[in-house]
Amino acid sequence: MKSVDGFFTWILSIQNLLEKIEGWYRTRRKYVPWVYMSTFMIGVVLILLKLVMLGELVIISGVVFAGVDNIIGWKHSVRRWLKLCVVYNLFFSLLLAGIVQGMVKGAIADIVFVIIYLLVWVFLSLISNSKVALLVNEIVSGMAATIFTIGTYLVSMALKNKPASSNYLLYFQTDEVFELALANKDALAWEFFGIMGLEMLETVFLSLLPVIGVSALCIIMIKIKGYWVEKNRTPEPEKKIGYSEEATDTY
Structure with missing residues (x-):
């Protein structure tokens, strides 16, 4: 092919x-x-x-x-790989998303940011050392999947048989009345407040799904890349990490 x-x-x-x-x-x-x-x-x-x-x-x-x-030396170091792909990529994607939003009217900054961030993650995974990128993506995928599974399970159990947070208006009519009930330590108002917090926490856990999906995609692509490299006998460039006192830092 x-x-x-x-x-x-x-x-x-x-x-x-x-x-x-x-x-x-x-x-x-x-x-x-x-x-x-x-x-x-x-x-x-x-x-x-x-x-x-x-x-x-x-x-x-x-x-x-x-x-x-x-x-x-990020391509050969787990620690520097994470620094570049998590931290530096965050700032780069935020700036680029802002530029795109300024150029394209109606663009939703949050969605643009997520797309750019994940695409850059995939690209950097492919152009770095396969062993390092594979290890990092396996760690990220495993941790995200674990947090997502445990978190969504606990939240779903806590929300079981409880009304949706949006139903608070059936009891308090307006937001002002609801806030006043919270100030007065009304038990029902605080129950709905807790439900709102749990639903927000559920949204946070659900936001891990793109991370799990992209890291899994990276793992697949890296393995395909490794197979292609081995089949075509085209080795990846190897090099010591960093400079001077950090030259032997491979983690």
């Missing part, structure tokens, strides 16, 4: 390119502060010239470049 061969060849080419970029970066680390300051100033000037989108992209690129030193 040429499409599959082409896709994984492209993925491995990105991995090799990133290794070369890290080598290039090592020899130019001393210039990082100057590059960061320059990109920030250029971005501000572009925003003042009403080239807002371009200016924001320049600033984002500068911020990303400034943070490279903290994540260099």
Whole structure:
């Protein structure tokens, strides 16, 4: 299948390119502060010239470049992989979702953010070391599935035979009356308040479903990638982690 061969060849080419970029970066680390300051100033000037989108992209690129030193070697390190894919991806996705919302009228920022975040997660899983990415996604999938299963079970048991929180208006007519009943420590009002809290907690647990699904998808794709690499005898690039005292940090 040429499409599959082409896709994984492209993925491995990105991995090799990133290794070369890290080598290039090592020899130019001393210039990082100057590059960061320059990109920030250029971005501000572009925003003042009403080239807002371009200016924001320049600033984002500068911020990303400034943070490279903290994540260099992420493809081979569980700890740095999590730092990049969880923390850095969070800020990147939030900024990009804001830009998309500004460009596309009517775009729902929350949905755009989730889509970008998960797509970036999948992409980073594929271009990193397969063993590391597989371990991380198995850990994330297992933890999310465990929390989701136990959490939804406990909440469903707590909500069993209880009315829906939206029914509070049948007893208190308005929100103002309900809030007054809470202030007066009315037992029924506090019961509905507890039900609202449990339903919100249930929503939080349900939000883990996309995480479980995407991490499971990553595991499948990484295993397919591993099979393709072995079949075509095209090894992934290997390298020690980090610099100087962190050079042997593989976790």
